[in-house]
């Protein structure tokens with residue numbers, strides 16, 4: 086694809102598909118603040134999974150088209166039972182299919198980037214071999230990291246907000262700015278476009 090004004094080649098896919106999964110966003114503080122900071126950003130397509138699919142009936146074709154159209158897939162969620170909220174798991178199960186995301190001819194996500202943004206109730210200290218959650222955040226996120234690997238995606242260092250429930254508004258605002266900067270760093274620069 087060529088940019089008419091500059092003659093520069095632009096990638097067929099670009100930008101960040103930001104997929105938010107929070108079952109009670111109206112009661113959220115952390116994810117709401119993060120989403121608010123990132124979703125208006127040029128180049129970011131925002132999708133609130135629980136708002137789009139309150140009955141868990143996912144439009145697979147629409148979701149696959151959205152994935153194809155973006156270079157970066159960002160998954161944002163609160164950590165629930167050391168994992169993703171249920172609808173995000175359902176979305177992965179139903180949309181990231183054999184023949185699409187992996188397996189024979191399953192190359193739709195190959196070369197794209199997977200970026201995880203996650204909030205936790207517990208503090209950073211808890212996510213340690215000697216902490217009460219016993220394992221690191223990297224360890225809890227291994228299933229997603231391996232999913233990226235299986236699909237030929239690049240695994241971006243995750244963005245994690247620990248102790249999200251006890252952070253005051255100023256601290257959450259600072260995290261939201263940090264998040265916005267991470268999202269911006271994943272967007273193509275003008276010279277790449």
Ligand SMILES: Cc1cc2nc3c(=O)[nH]c(=O)nc-3n(C[C@H](O)[C@H](O)[C@H](O)COP(=O)(O)O)c2cc1C
Pocket residue numbers: 107112113114115116117162163164165166167168204205206207208249250
């Ligand atoms: C069902 C449920 C399961 C949770 N599981 C975890 C968990 O495994 N580890 C953790 O640190 N916090 C856990 N939490 C706390 C949430 O991660 C925390 O409340 C959330 O990240 C705060 O973000 P929010 O303000 O956007 O809701 C859980 C909360 C709920 C409701």
